Amino acid sequence: MEYKKLNFKQLVADDIQKYAGFYGLRPNKTCDSVELESFIWKDYYNVRATIAMRDGKEVGLLWLMGDEDRPFAAMPLCKEEDLEYCFNLMVEYFNKELDLPLKIHLADEEGIKVLNLPEDKFIVRQEEDAKDYLYEGDKLRNLSGKKLHKKKNHYNNFLKTYGDRYEYRVLGCNPTDRDDVFKFLDKWREKKGEEVEKHLDPEVEGIHDILLHCTKLNIRMGAIYIDGEMEAFSIGSYNKLEDMAVIHIEKANPEINGLYQAVNK
Known part of the structure; x- marks a missing residue:
C-alpha cells in the first residue's frame, strides 16, 4: 500500500x-x-x-x-x-x-x-x-559533416553580413540581462502574431519564470547582440553523467539569416 x-x-x-x-x-x-x-x-x-x-x-x-x-x-x-x-x-x-x-x-x-x-x-x-535532437559537440561547434552543411552555409552568410557588428555575451542573473531578454521576447512574440502554436505563450511565460528565479536554477545563458541590441538568446543546462549540454530555449530574430546557427554554436 x-x-x-x-x-x-x-x-x-x-x-x-x-x-x-x-x-x-x-x-x-x-x-x-x-x-x-x-x-x-x-x-x-x-x-x-x-x-x-x-x-x-x-x-x-x-x-x-x-x-x-x-x-x-x-x-x-x-x-x-x-x-x-x-x-x-x-x-x-x-x-x-x-x-x-x-x-x-x-x-x-x-x-x-x-x-x-x-x-x-x-x-x-x-x-x-x-524526439530530441542529439548532436556531437565538436560537429555542432564546427558545423562539420554533410548533415550540417546547410547550417554552415547559413552561418557563413551571417558572418559575411554581421561579422564585425555582432558580439556573443554570457548572460547572468542580473536585472540588466534579464530586462534585455524580456524586451527581446516582447518583440519576438509580437512578430509571431496570433496564429501560433498553442504552447508558445506558455513557453514565453516559462522563460519569464526562469529569469525571475535563475539564481535557484542550474542554468547557463548566452545571447548575440548586433549593433548593441539583443537579437538572439539561448538557455541551457548540463547533464554531468552524460557529459551533455541540453538546450531548452533558443530564440532568434527570424529576419536575420544564419542567426540561429550562430547562437547554436
Missing part, C-alpha cells in the same frame, strides 16, 4: 534544489534528464512531484502531470536498481488511486531497456514528433 503515501505537490522554484539529487542517477539522454525542463513547463503541464520512499530511504522522484480527466506521468528519476520499484509505485497509484491505466509521456530509451516491460501488459510506442 506504499502508493497511498504518495503526496504529489505542485512544482515551484524552491523545490529545484531539493530535487536536484535525483537527476543524473542513471543514464538518460532526453531533455527531461535535467531539472530545468520540468520547471519551464510546470504550469503548462500542471507538473506535480513527490519523493518515493523505500525502507525509510528516499529512492526516487515521481511525476504526475495533466488534469483530472487526462493525467499522465514521466519516467521516475532514480538509480537503475530502484527504477522497477518506482515504476510499479506509479502503476499502483494510477490503477488503484486514479482508477486509470498508467500513461507515461517521453519515456527515455535507457529506462525502457532497464524495465524490460512485458508486452502483454504494456504498450511502448515511439513518438516520432517528440
Whole structure:
C-alpha cells in the first residue's frame, strides 16, 4: 500500500534544489534528464512531484502531470536498481488511486531497456514528433559533416553580413540581462502574431519564470547582440553523467539569416 503515501505537490522554484539529487542517477539522454525542463513547463503541464520512499530511504522522484480527466506521468528519476520499484509505485497509484491505466509521456530509451516491460501488459510506442535532437559537440561547434552543411552555409552568410557588428555575451542573473531578454521576447512574440502554436505563450511565460528565479536554477545563458541590441538568446543546462549540454530555449530574430546557427554554436 506504499502508493497511498504518495503526496504529489505542485512544482515551484524552491523545490529545484531539493530535487536536484535525483537527476543524473542513471543514464538518460532526453531533455527531461535535467531539472530545468520540468520547471519551464510546470504550469503548462500542471507538473506535480513527490519523493518515493523505500525502507525509510528516499529512492526516487515521481511525476504526475495533466488534469483530472487526462493525467499522465514521466519516467521516475532514480538509480537503475530502484527504477522497477518506482515504476510499479506509479502503476499502483494510477490503477488503484486514479482508477486509470498508467500513461507515461517521453519515456527515455535507457529506462525502457532497464524495465524490460512485458508486452502483454504494456504498450511502448515511439513518438516520432517528440524526439530530441542529439548532436556531437565538436560537429555542432564546427558545423562539420554533410548533415550540417546547410547550417554552415547559413552561418557563413551571417558572418559575411554581421561579422564585425555582432558580439556573443554570457548572460547572468542580473536585472540588466534579464530586462534585455524580456524586451527581446516582447518583440519576438509580437512578430509571431496570433496564429501560433498553442504552447508558445506558455513557453514565453516559462522563460519569464526562469529569469525571475535563475539564481535557484542550474542554468547557463548566452545571447548575440548586433549593433548593441539583443537579437538572439539561448538557455541551457548540463547533464554531468552524460557529459551533455541540453538546450531548452533558443530564440532568434527570424529576419536575420544564419542567426540561429550562430547562437547554436
